[in-house]
Amino acid sequence: MxxxxxxxxxxxxxxxxxxxxxxxxxxxxxxxxxxxxxxxxxxxxxxxxxxxxxxxxxxxxxxxxxxxxxxxxxxxxxxxxxxxxxxxxxxxxxxxxxxxxxxxxxxCPWIIAQRSAKRASLLLLIVPLTLATCLGGAWSLGLIGWAAKWPEQAWLWLANNLLLVSLTEELLFRGYLQGGLQRLFGHDSLALLGAALLFGLAHLGGGWQWALVAGLAGIGYGLAYRYGGLGAAVSCHFGINLVHFAGFSYPMLAVT
Structure with a gap:
């Protein structure tokens, strides 16, 4: 166990x-x-x-x-x-x-064991595309604006977001749900889209705009997981959260 x-x-x-x-x-x-x-x-x-x-x-x-x-x-x-x-x-x-x-x-030890880096070079394309799609989409929907910063609470936010947010969510949505659906049905693409859809729905409390952005992010994290394993998915998730925090309105603009 x-x-x-x-x-x-x-x-x-x-x-x-x-x-x-x-x-x-x-x-x-x-x-x-x-x-x-x-x-x-x-x-x-x-x-x-x-x-x-x-x-x-x-x-x-x-x-x-x-x-x-x-x-x-x-x-x-x-x-x-x-x-x-x-x-x-x-x-x-x-x-x-x-x-x-x-x-x-x-x-569920298979969450860690089932994936290894297959085509890690694709991550060089997946990560920036996911970043541009998510933050560009949030910008176009009026959710965020440019706001470069590094407040005194940043290091505390960084540790919390890496360990208690990004890692936990990727274990659940990519490792367990996407990996589990793939094991169950044997279809990578359907598993990826299914987990991304659930990830988007989990963010519905922030409005349909955030649910849409999160769903798109879920596709990018799912691709990172497929080609780079769980570590790549966590890194991609945390990296985008970090750019959002440090470079844009966080958590979002007051008027959208």
Whole structure:
């Protein structure tokens, strides 16, 4: 099931959160349910594996949306306006969403093993095209404008976005969903488009414009995953987020 190093890392981090009161007893059922889902997902019988993945799917949405009790995510940036005309930005160091990534790393080792760099040279084309398409599309839709900056909170944002956002989301959408759909149906392109569509829908809370931009980004990240593996997808995702943060209105313009 879970690799020892991931179990120890998870235990150490959440014991620290418990000691500081950021994790409380109501979170216990979530950990028990995730453990049960992992046990089922790694069984031999097909119905057990399906049950484990269904249980994980039922937990992943509320974990990503911060709906489950017992997780008191530390708010480290609150209502910060990084550039003129941008909406205020708030950021928390989430304890719930990263559990998705830990579960996937432990219960689904094929997420890491199934892809290796095939045609890494294509990444030299995929990454800049994805960057131009996403940020160019956001600009044309009036979501962002040019706003070069590096605020004092930038390093904290950088660490959070790499480890708790880009890595977790790519483990879920590219490694688990795109990789899982490809394993299930044996069709790379349909798997890529399916995962990109779900990635776009996950951003629908920001409006149809952001959902469209995210869907296009999902295609680029999916191509990076196909030709460069999970590391390439995470790098592409984080790189575009970083350019958006440092070079444009972040998170978006107040009037669109």
């Amino acid at each position: 879970f690799k020892h190093r991931w179990t120890l890392l998870l235990a150490a981090g959440y014991c620290l959160a418990l000691a500081y009161g950021k994790l409380t007893l109501p979170a216990l059922p979530t950990f028990i349910a995730l453990g049960g889902a992992a046990l089922l997902a790694t069984r031999i019988k097909r119905w057990q594996r399906i049950s484990g993945h269904l249980l994980f799917a039922l937990l992943a949405v509320p974990l990503a949306s911060h709906w489950l009790p017992g997780f008191h995510n530390a708010k480290v940036i609150e209502q910060a306006v990084f550039s003129a005309g941008a909406l205020p930005f708030t950021m928390s160091l989430n304890l719930d969403k990263p559990l998705i990534g830990f579960w996937l790393l432990g219960a």
